[in-house]
Structure formats: structure tokens, C-alpha cells
Amino acid sequence: MGRATEVDIVVMAAPLADRPAERGGIEALVSLVADDMERVNSFILSRTGSDVTLIPEVASHLISSGGKRLRPMLTLAFSRLSDYEGDGGVRLAASVEFMHTATLLHDDVVDESDMRRGKLAARMxxxxxxxxxxxxxxxxxxxxxxVEVGSLPALDVLASAAAIxxxxxxxQLSAAKDLSTDEQAYLGVITAKTAALFAAAAEVGPILGGLGERERQAARAYGNALGIAFQLVDDALDYGGVSELLGKNVGDDFREGKITLPVVLALQRADEAERAFWSRTLENGDIAESDLEIAVGILRRHGTLEATVARARHYGDIAVEALDAFPDSPLRRALIETVAFCIGRAY
Amino acid sequence: MGRATEVDIVVMAAPLADRPAERGGIEALVSLVADDMERVNSFILSRTGSDVTLIPEVASHLISSGGKRLRPMLTLAFSRLSDYEGDGGVRLAASVEFMHTATLLHDDVVDESDMRRGKLAARMxxxxxxxxxxxxxxxxxxxxxxVEVGSLPALDVLASAAAIxxxxxxxQLSAAKDLSTDEQAYLGVITAKTAALFAAAAEVGPILGGLGERERQAARAYGNALGIAFQLVDDALDYGGVSELLGKNVGDDFREGKITLPVVLALQRADEAERAFWSRTLENGDIAESDLEIAVGILRRHGTLEATVARARHYGDIAVEALDAFPDSPLRRALIETVAFCIGRAY
Structure with missing residues (x-):
């Protein structure tokens, strides 16, 4: 359950073509918000500037290291979907990306991670x-x-997200190494940890556009469900995903003792020997070289990677449904494709 | 230059009576804002509540560990001084205390401190x-x-303070162990690190009261100058203060290699042997048991603890002058006494 980073999208995008049913892409979304996104990027650069040179150094190490900037794209997309014409969307999108970057920097300290987005973590x-x-x-x-944007409701949504x-x-820290974590508790953690920012990023769009409660809730529901789906796929990918294609971050969660959904589900089906295995590795942190392979073997035997992705698909459906509140448009179709794309990463 | 914590005030208060010229107290301020402060305290308690029990545990460890809450008292005092009658002052005062507590928690991680306010640091x-x-x-x-208070100008002031x-x-981190830090650079650091929150805490008072730019600037100037004075006295106290009374945190800055004003001034007056001493201890972190005593001896020989406090007195005068923008009142007199009190801590 390392925080999902969009570089995974790039890494895992290729095999998608094999599963036409889940074909999706973010190309349409990327191209529809490209102009605004360029302004977001210059904005980000200008706001990491400081006479204290360590600040732009550290910030740009992470910010320039790629990532598809899915969260700020949601802000831009929902602003446009809400017929908002001002430049507040660009500022709020940059804010969202800064919030995300700040949590990545702090996450790496908390998780004692060595790598982030394929580079040395800033803390290293x-x-x-x-x-x-x-x-x-x-x-x-x-x-x-x-604050510069001047919308108190948008501030409220984003400040609440920061606390959540x-x-x-x-x-998650309290639940780490706790084998009694159940599915509901786990969903609670990722709803707060990952989905809250997706939800807030989307919801500020209709707020800027002056739309009503119905569209706000719809945007929020889309972001929330997409965020959960995104994180669940990420959790599956951390054990190699469903296709047994090993991405570069495979095993991070396992080594950090994080109890993610594939493990929660495997624990429900575990016999005594398996329970002892998870207890030794995740609870006690006693992990040998070959243990990751054994872990993946257990998850595959019980089909919990597929089960995790099936749940992601469920949330993906909810995200797509939520878009009914908005009339059909190229942007709305792009947001639907984005859902399929996020789930398709698992294959 | 550990961040100044108000517990020092309590520890160092007794000897004040010996210097009537600098007699001052915060008793008047405390008693004038006592009712509001009680509401701030309940507010703080209610907002550290969370189902995630680790949060109230950690937060209350620090929040309940004392400290005179000087910063939120400034918000309450300047709100009242500005004839503000609403309850926004209580919320902003609680926000200010949360910002301060958050920075203390992060500071301890950054400084690898073991103790905070006479208790084990939360990180320990x-x-x-x-x-x-x-x-x-x-x-x-x-x-x-x-955001709940709903004042965009107040939000702007506090959000800017957070970034600053x-x-x-x-x-400070970049300048650590850098013997070439000069007085101006040092003042820049503490203006940002310590005085910015004092200044913002005060400035939101006239903002809430709907007063004009003159009172805003005056409150800001008071908070800024008081914050600088407070930090300078704290820096002197970290080497035992002017009275050679050793408080409990003596030597923290020295052991952490922090270049504070007493050292900056001593470096200006250093001969070759002294420069070698500071280089070995602060730059290279090679510190023997007896080195703190040697350091204090050097600072006393050059009179740089007195010189540091003299500068604090200069900022104290600026703070008192700034209050001219407000008519005489018991609260204004209490704010004047608070300045004398903060400086009197050094003796």
C-alpha cells in the first residue's frame, strides 16, 4: 500500500491491448486538459522557487520525476466539465499536486523508503x-x-482532505503489522489515505463552476471511487498484479509489513501454516530472500489478487455511474476511459 | 535555537524580581484573556479527537504538557483590542496553537531531540x-x-506564515554547522522560523475586528518584534542566560551544532584558537564533555550573551512602540508587560 504513484501507469500501460474489454487510456484526458496543464506546470515551478535553494532542489527532484499528475488533471477536468472559465482551476490543481507531493515526501520518511518513482527518494x-x-x-x-482563489467552499474541501x-x-501506521485488519478497516484506511485527495481534487471543479450539490456529490463520488480503485490496483501490482508481470516496485508493501487487501483476503482463507507464514513475515518482520515468492504463491493460490482487482472494478463502475450527473461530452468520455485505464493497469 | 517553548518562561520567571527595571509579567495578559483561553482549550481538545487513538495520544502528550500558550493569547488579545466580539478569535487562536504544535512535532524529528518541555519528545x-x-x-x-471562521484575509496571513x-x-537546516552565518542571515532565519507565527497570530486580531491597514501593520510589527526578542532570549538561555543560572535545556543548541546569535557574535571576535574550537565542535560535531563549559566561557568573555539580550531589548522596544496604534487600555498595558517579561527571562 505504498501511495500509488502515476509512474506505474506508464510502466504497466503496454499489456493493456491484450484485454480489449478493459481498454482505456488517459491519452484523451491528457490531451483535453493539455493547455491548462501546461499552466499548472509553470505555476508549480514558480511556487517551488525560494532563496533557500534546498527547497527547489528537493521539490523539483520529486516534481520533475514524472508521474502523470492524475489528481490535478481531475481538478482541471471537473472545472471544465462544470463550465468554469476562470483561472482558479489551475491554481487549485497546482495546490492538489503540492499536497500530493508533500505527502509523498512525508510518506518516504515514515516508510523509510529508499526509492520513489524509480529514483532515490529525496530523503536518501x-x-x-x-x-x-x-x-x-x-x-x-x-x-x-x-486562498488566492478565494473560494471558501473549495478551501473547506481541500483543508478537510488534508486532515483526513x-x-x-x-x-495505517497503527494498523501496520496487525493481522486482524479486516476488509472494512482496510477500505477505511485507503479511503482516507488515497481516495480523499482524488475526491477533493474532483469536487472543487463544480464548486468553482458554481454548480449545485448534485454535481458536487457526483464529482466527489467519482474521485472517491476512482481513488479506491486506483489504490486497490496498486496493492495488487505490488505483488506483481494479475498477469505475473513483475513491475519495479514489487514487494515493497511486503517488506514494509503492510497489510493490504490481497493479504487481508488471503488471511481469511489461510490454514495454520499460512497464518504462521504471514505472522512471521508481516507481524514480526522476519523475512528471508525467498519469502516474497512464497507470499505471491499463496496470494495466487487463493486468487486474492484477482479478488482485489474485482473489487477495484466494482469501484470503477461506481465512478463511471457518478458521471451520469454530467451531460455527455468528450471530457466526460475521457473520464470514463480513465477509469478503465486505472483498472487495466492490473493486467 | 531550539524553537522557544513557553515552559522556559515558567522555569526562569523567579529571578525577575531582582531587576525591577525589567519587571514584567504575563499574569495580566493571562487573566484578561482567561475566559476565551478556556474556550480555546476545550476547542483544542475537541479537535484532537479521532477514532484513530494514536492521534489524541500523541497530540495531548505535547498539548497537555504545559507551555503558556503565548501565541494563541496574542490572537485573543489583539482580537479584543480590536473590539472583535465574535467567536472567530477562539478558533483562530486554536489554529495558531495547532500550527505551533505541528512544527514542534516536526522540529523534534528534524533535530533528533530526545526531550521537549521536560518530557520525552513524542518521537521517543x-x-x-x-x-x-x-x-x-x-x-x-x-x-x-x-476556514470555518470564513475570513479570507486571516486565512491568507496564516497560510503565508505556514509557508514562511x-x-x-x-x-536553518541549510545554515546548520555553517560558521560563516552572519548576524543578518541569522535574523532572517529566526524572523521566518519563530517571529512569523507571532506576527500572524497578532495580525489576525485586527483583521477579525475589521480595523484598517494601520492596526494590522501595528499588530504584525508587535508580534514580529516580540517573536524575535523571544527567540534571542531563548538563544541566550540555551547557554545559561546572563545570570549564569542554568536552566534545564542548556547546551541543546551547542550539541546540535546550531549557530545562534551568541555564537555568531563570538565568531566575529574569535582568535585563531577560538575559531578552531567552534569549527571542531559546531562544524565537525566533535564535542567532548567539557566543551559546553568552554563554549560558555568564550561567550561570557566576549560578552555575547549580554549583546544578544541587548538586541532582544531593541526588538522589545519596537514591539512596545508598535502598540501606539491602539488606545490605552488594560489589555494594551498587559501586552507591554508581556514584552518586558519575555526579555526578563534572560536574567
Whole structure:
């Protein structure tokens, strides 16, 4: 359950063509918001500037390291879908990306991660101190940018998300190594930790556009369900996904003792020997070289990677349904394809 | 230059009576804002509540550990001084205290501190992870509370302070162990790291009261100058203060290699042997048992603790002058006494 980063999208995109039923892409979304996204990118660059040179160094290490910027694209897409014409969407999108980057910097410290998006984690280059403090700086800048937009309801949505995300992270920390974590508790954690920012990123669109409660709820529901689906697929990918194609971050969650849904479901079906295996590896952190392979074997035997992706598909359906609140348009179709794309990553 | 915590006030208060010229107290301020402060305290308690029990545990460890809550008292005092009658002051005061608590939690991780306010630092009890994440949670809650008050100008002031504080911290991190830090650079760091929150805490008072730019600037100037004075006295106290009374945190800055003003001034006056001493201890972190005593001896020989406090007195005068923008009242007199009190801590 490392926080999902969009670089995975790029890595796993190729095999999609084999499963036409779930073909989807973010190309349409990317191209429809491309102009605004360019402004978001310059905005991000200008707001990581500081006379304290360590700040742009650390921030750009992470920000320039790729990632498809799915979250800010949601803000831009839902602003446009809500016929908003001002430039507040660009600022809020940049805020959303800053919030995300800040949590990545702090996550790496919390998880003691060595790598992030295929590069050394910032904390490995500049130390934990810099990661904590530059994260705080980005969070402060995010709030400044939001205030500039001047929408109190949008501020409320994003500030609430910030608190909920941190609460989810602490929850995850408390639940780490706890084999009694059940599916409901797990969904609670990822709803807070991952989906809250997707939901907020989408909801501020209709807020900027001055639309009503119906569209706000719809955007929020889309973001929330997409975020859950995204994280579940990420969890499956961390054990190699359903296709046995091994991506580069495989095994991170296992090594960090994180109890993700594939494991929660496997624990429900576990015999005594398997329970002892999970207890030794995840609870006690006693992990040998060959244990990841054994873990993947158990998950495959019980089909829990497929079961996890099946749940992702369920949330994907909810996300698509939520879009009914908006009239058909190229952008709405692009958001539907984005759902299929996120789920298709699992294959 | 550990972040100043108000517990020092309590520890160092007694000897004040010996210097009637600088007699001052915060008793008047405390008693004038007591009713509102009680509401701030209940508010703080209610907003650290979470089903994730680790959050109230960590937060209350620090929040209940004392501290005079000088920063939120500034918000309450300047709200009242500005004839503001609503309950926004209580919420903003609680936000200010949350921002402060969040930075303390993160500071301890950055400084690898073992103790805070005479107790084990939260990170020693629950780990760095919990300190980082609970700090993030408190920051999120702080912004939520600010949004509830609904004043965009107040939000702007506090969000800017959040970014500036973090910028100051990163700056301090970059300057750590750097013997070429000069007085101006040092003042820049503490203006950002410490004074920015004092300034913002005060400025939101006249904003809530609907007063004009003159009172806003005056409140800001008071908070800024008081914050600088407060930090300078704290820096002197970290080497035992001017009275050679050793408080309990003496030597923290020295052991952490922090270049504070007493050292900056001593470096200006250093001969070759002294420069070699500072280089070995602060730059290279090669510190023997007896080195703190040697350091204090050098600072006393050059009179740089007195010189640091003289500068604090200069900022104290600026703070008092700034209050001219407000008519005489018991509250205004209490704010004047507070300045004398903060400086009197040094003796």
C-alpha cells in the first residue's frame, strides 16, 4: 500500500491491448486538459522557487520525476466539465499536486523508503529533515494558492482532505503489522489515505463552476471511487498484479509489513501454516530472500489478487455511474476511459 | 535555537524580581484573556479527537504538557483590542496553537531531540513516523478551523506564515554547522522560523475586528518584534542566560551544532584558537564533555550573551512602540508587560 504513484501507469500501460474489454487510456484526458496543464506546470515551478535553494532542489527532484499528475488533471477536468472559465482551476490543481507531493515526501520518511518513482527518494539524497520540512513548505504553499482563489467552499474541501489524509496515514501506521485488519478497516484506511485527495481534487471543479450539490456529490463520488480503485490496483501490482508481470516496485508493501487487501483476503482463507507464514513475515518482520515468492504463491493460490482487482472494478463502475450527473461530452468520455485505464493497469 | 517553548518562561520567571527595571509579567495578559483561553482549550481538545487513538495520544502528550500558550493569547488579545466580539478569535487562536504544535512535532524529528518541555519528545515514545503524521494532521485541522471562521484575509496571513515558517526551518537546516552565518542571515532565519507565527497570530486580531491597514501593520510589527526578542532570549538561555543560572535545556543548541546569535557574535571576535574550537565542535560535531563549559566561557568573555539580550531589548522596544496604534487600555498595558517579561527571562 505504498501511495500509488502515476509512474506505474506508464510502466504497466503496454499489456493493456491484450484485454480489449478493459481498454482505456488517459491519452484523451491528457490531451483535453493539455493547455491548462501546461499552466499548472509553470505555476508549480514558480511556487517551488525560494532563496533557500534546498527547497527547489528537493521539490523539483520529486516534481520533475514524472508521474502523470492524475489528481490535478481531475481538478482541471471537473472545472471544465462544470463550465468554469476562470483561472482558479489551475491554481487549485497546482495546490492538489503540492499536497500530493508533500505527502509523498512525508510518506518516504515514515516508510523509510529508499526509492520513489524509480529514483532515490529525496530523503536518501538530502536526509529525512529536508523531506519533512520541504513537505511542510509545499503544504503551506498549497494553502496559500488555495486562498488566492478565494473560494471558501473549495478551501473547506481541500483543508478537510488534508486532515483526513493524515488521519488515514496515522490509522495505517497503527494498523501496520496487525493481522486482524479486516476488509472494512482496510477500505477505511485507503479511503482516507488515497481516495480523499482524488475526491477533493474532483469536487472543487463544480464548486468553482458554481454548480449545485448534485454535481458536487457526483464529482466527489467519482474521485472517491476512482481513488479506491486506483489504490486497490496498486496493492495488487505490488505483488506483481494479475498477469505475473513483475513491475519495479514489487514487494515493497511486503517488506514494509503492510497489510493490504490481497493479504487481508488471503488471511481469511489461510490454514495454520499460512497464518504462521504471514505472522512471521508481516507481524514480526522476519523475512528471508525467498519469502516474497512464497507470499505471491499463496496470494495466487487463493486468487486474492484477482479478488482485489474485482473489487477495484466494482469501484470503477461506481465512478463511471457518478458521471451520469454530467451531460455527455468528450471530457466526460475521457473520464470514463480513465477509469478503465486505472483498472487495466492490473493486467 | 531550539524553537522557544513557553515552559522556559515558567522555569526562569523567579529571578525577575531582582531587576525591577525589567519587571514584567504575563499574569495580566493571562487573566484578561482567561475566559476565551478556556474556550480555546476545550476547542483544542475537541479537535484532537479521532477514532484513530494514536492521534489524541500523541497530540495531548505535547498539548497537555504545559507551555503558556503565548501565541494563541496574542490572537485573543489583539482580537479584543480590536473590539472583535465574535467567536472567530477562539478558533483562530486554536489554529495558531495547532500550527505551533505541528512544527514542534516536526522540529523534534528534524533535530533528533530526545526531550521537549521536560518530557520525552513524542518521537521517543511513538516514533518519528507518528510525530510526522500527527503533525500533518494538526496542520490539516488548523486549516479546517481557519476556514470555518470564513475570513479570507486571516486565512491568507496564516497560510503565508505556514509557508514562511517551513522556509525558515529549511534555511536553518541549510545554515546548520555553517560558521560563516552572519548576524543578518541569522535574523532572517529566526524572523521566518519563530517571529512569523507571532506576527500572524497578532495580525489576525485586527483583521477579525475589521480595523484598517494601520492596526494590522501595528499588530504584525508587535508580534514580529516580540517573536524575535523571544527567540534571542531563548538563544541566550540555551547557554545559561546572563545570570549564569542554568536552566534545564542548556547546551541543546551547542550539541546540535546550531549557530545562534551568541555564537555568531563570538565568531566575529574569535582568535585563531577560538575559531578552531567552534569549527571542531559546531562544524565537525566533535564535542567532548567539557566543551559546553568552554563554549560558555568564550561567550561570557566576549560578552555575547549580554549583546544578544541587548538586541532582544531593541526588538522589545519596537514591539512596545508598535502598540501606539491602539488606545490605552488594560489589555494594551498587559501586552507591554508581556514584552518586558519575555526579555526578563534572560536574567
Amino acid at each position: 539524497v538530502w536526509g529525512n529533515e529536508a523531506s519533512v520540512l520541504v513537505g511542510d513548505f509545499l503544504l503551506g504553499q498549497a494553502f496559500k494558492m488555495m 489524509i493524515a488521519e488515514g496515514e496515522v490509522w | 515514545v511513538w516514533g518519528n513516523e507518528a510525530s510526522v503524521l500527527v503533525g500533518d494532521f494538526l496542520l490539516g485541522q488548523a486549516f479546517k478551523m481557519m 515558517i517551513a522556509e525558515g526551518e529549511v534555511w
